[in-house]
Amino acid sequence: MGLCLSVGFFFSAHQVQAQDRTGMKTSVAVDLVGEFAGNPDSEAVDQFVPRSIDLMFYAPIDHLFDGTLSVAAHQEDGAALVELHESYVGSDKLIPGLKFRLGQFFLGIGRLNRFHQHEWPFISTPIVQSRFFDDEGLIDSGLEVSYLLPLPFYLDLTLGATNGFVYGHAHDAGEKPKAPTHYLHLLSFLEFDAIDFQPGLSMLNRNAADGSKMKLVGMDLTGKIRSGKVLRFLWQSEVWQRSFTPLDGKEEISTGAYAFPQYGFDSGAEFGIRFDYLTVNTKKDATGSKVGNSETAIVPTLGYRPSEFSTWRMAYRIEKIESDDTDTIDNQVLEFQATYILGAHPAHDF
Amino acid sequence: MRIFVLSLVSIFLGCGSSNNGSDGDDSTFSFGNKNYVVIEQTTLNTSETEVDGTGSFIAKDALAAVASGNHFHIVGTLKESSTLTLNANTTDSNTAGLQLNFQNAATVLKVSMEFGGNSVDLTDKFAGKDAASVSYHIDIHNDETPAHVLIWDGSVTEFSEENALFNSEDGPAAPGNGSGSFWGVTLTDSKLTKLVVGEPEFEEE
Numbered sequence: 001m002g003l004c005l006s007v008g009f010f011f012s013a014h015q016v017q018a019q020d021r022t023g024m025k026t027s028v029a030v031d032l033v034g035e036f037a038g039n040p041d042s043e044a045v046d047q048f049v050p051r052s053i054d055l056m057f058y059a060p061i062d063h064l065f066d067g068t069l070s071v072a073a074h075q076e077d078g079a080a081l082v083e084l085h086e087s088y089v090g091s092d093k094l095i096p097g098l099k100f101r102l103g104q105f106f107l108g109i110g111r112l113n114r115f116h117q118h119e120w121p122f123i124s125t126p127i128v129q130s131r132f133f134d135d136e137g138l139i140d141s142g143l144e145v146s147y148l149l150p151l152p153f154y155l156d157l158t159l160g161a162t163n164g165f166v167y168g169h170a171h172d173a174g175e176k177p178k179a180p181t182h183y184l185h186l187l188s189f190l191e192f193d194a195i196d197f198q199p200g201l202s203m204l205n206r207n208a209a210d211g212s213k214m215k216l217v218g219m220d221l222t223g224k225i226r227s228g229k230v231l232r233f234l235w236q237s238e239v240w241q242r243s244f245t246p247l248d249g250k251e252e253i254s255t256g257a258y259a260f261p262q263y264g265f266d267s268g269a270e271f272g273i274r275f276d277y278l279t280v281n282t283k284k285d286a287t288g289s290k291v292g293n294s295e296t297a298i299v300p301t302l303g304y305r306p307s308e309f310s311t312w313r314m315a316y317r318i319e320k321i322e323s324d325d326t327d328t329i330d331n332q333v334l335e336f337q338a339t340y341i342l343g344a345h346p347a348h349d350f
Numbered sequence: 351m352r353i354f355v356l357s358l359v360s361i362f363l364g365c366g367s368s369n370n371g372s373d374g375d376d377s378t379f380s381f382g383n384k385n386y387v388v389i390e391q392t393t394l395n396t397s398e399t400e401v402d403g404t405g406s407f408i409a410k411d412a413l414a415a416v417a418s419g420n421h422f423h424i425v426g427t428l429k430e431s432s433t434l435t436l437n438a439n440t441t442d443s444n445t446a447g448l449q450l451n452f453q454n455a456a457t458v459l460k461v462s463m464e465f466g467g468n469s470v471d472l473t474d475k476f477a478g479k480d481a482a483s484v485s486y487h488i489d490i491h492n493d494e495t496p497a498h499v500l501i502w503d504g505s506v507t508e509f510s511e512e513n514a515l516f517n518s519e520d521g522p523a524a525p526g527n528g529s530g531s532f533w534g535v536t537l538t539d540s541k542l543t544k545l546v547v548g549e550p551e552f553e554e555e
Contacts, residue, residue, distance in 0.1 A: 246529030248446035325411035
């Protein structure tokens with residue numbers, strides 16, 4: 001019902017927007033996904049559903065500030081749950097080289113966290129993203145400031161602090177943390193002939209209400225080779241290490257990464273393979289012996305993008321959970337995705 | 351020579367079908383083809399098919415991580431006034447875990463959830479359940495805050511929210527999150543006949 005209301009509201013707003021001259025743009029991004037069992041032990045739900053429907057409004061508020069509002073409907077317990085995704089005011093016109101966001105937003109760290117899920121170049125969430133952040137990305141309310149440092153090369157520094165009452169998937173308002181979630185992202189940009197690179201370095205600290213402490217350090221690297229309008233080659237990767245110390249527990253260190261090389265054809269077809277890896281470095285058994293463990297995935301993905309307004313993908317995910325002390329879990333899933341955007345489309349980041 | 355004789359004697363004593371605290375200082379045992387480490391030995395008697403008495407132990411194999419979701423199937427019997435406690439996401443000294451307590455209180459099954467000195471009574475969710483014989487499936491999603499706990503009757507095979515006797519998302523909420531990557535059990539004059547851990551049965555859509 002909520003989903004119907006949202007979609008109905010969008011069409012009303014879209015019709016209004018067609019007539020107004022305020023510069024407000026609207027869009028609806030629909031992300032349809034399906035997953036089906038690829039082996040007898042598969043955890044696939046054998047369903048094709050709308051994973052999310054994002055309704056976005058963005059516009060200049062006045063000569064200084066811009067505003068963004070996005071509402072998303074997700075499938076939860078068989079029903080569409082409508083929730084606020086982003087609601088922030090920002091500006092890049094106050095001080096040269098400086099921009100800020102105030103409100104609720106996806107935290108500007110790493111690579112995937114900075115993009116809506118329907119904009120990702122693959123269907124499923126990489127293991128490291130799912131374990132360390134959320135299946136979709138970290139959302140919180142706070143202030144984020146970015147400054148293009150006055151250096152002879154491109155280096156953008158982002159600092160942010162958010163409420164930190166919750167972290168990742170939550171069904172309540174959470175509790176006041178010992179300190180706000182705070183983070184840093186250093187982002188550069190390099191050009192080598194036809195190859196453009198965007199390397200980044202991220203850090204995040206969280207001191208939760210229950211006394212647990214979490215530190216994340218990560219590196220992200222995105223590389224692109226374009227041939228005319230065709231994205232001939234894409235490299236996207238992130239490596240993260242997490243230190244998590246519960247109030248009365250021992251420090252647990254985990255390391256995870258994914259890498260996704262993709263080749264693009266003139267026809268709009270693209271083919272890539274994602275490699276996922278995650279391990280708990282400090283895992284030991286009750287006698288104190290170190291326990292080797294890993295979660296891995298290989299995800300060949302075939303896509304077709306006739307324009308920036310629609311994408312069609314299919315993939316086969318081969319996941320393994322291995323540990324010295326337990327049986328290997330083998331999970332294979334056939335994935336499908338169709339995404340489309342109605343209305344305007346925000347400018348693409350690199 | 352004396353050491354050799356003593357070794358033979360200890361091997362001989364160790365060949366019995368059960369162990370208890372008075373047998374020696376052996377701190378590990380096997381139950382249901384899984385290995386456990388005794389943390390507190392009062393009167394624990396262990397065999398491959400049951401553990402009874404009073405004491406506590408943890409599984410030798412750790413969970414995937416502190417912030418992980420796991421499923422437990424626990425079957426046992428409770429004498430009057432006896433208790434059986436599942437310690438999920440506990441430390442290697444069986445402390446700071448999220449505890450689920452089952453107690454036979456004058457033939458009424460009392461159930462509570464406890465963490466860090468805070469206790470939540472769940473007894474009304476188990477009204478009419480046999481206090482002497484417990485069999486429950488339990489999902490503890492310690493990767494959510496607070497931990498998401500679901501408890502189903504031992505006979506359930508479809509692990510949905512609708513079939514759960516208790517779902518902490520519907521309240522009352524869990525009093526926190528376990529602080530370790532181990533799991534264990536504490537018995538007080540009770541008996542355990544089955545103990546299984548695995549991947550969580552319930553997944554959020």
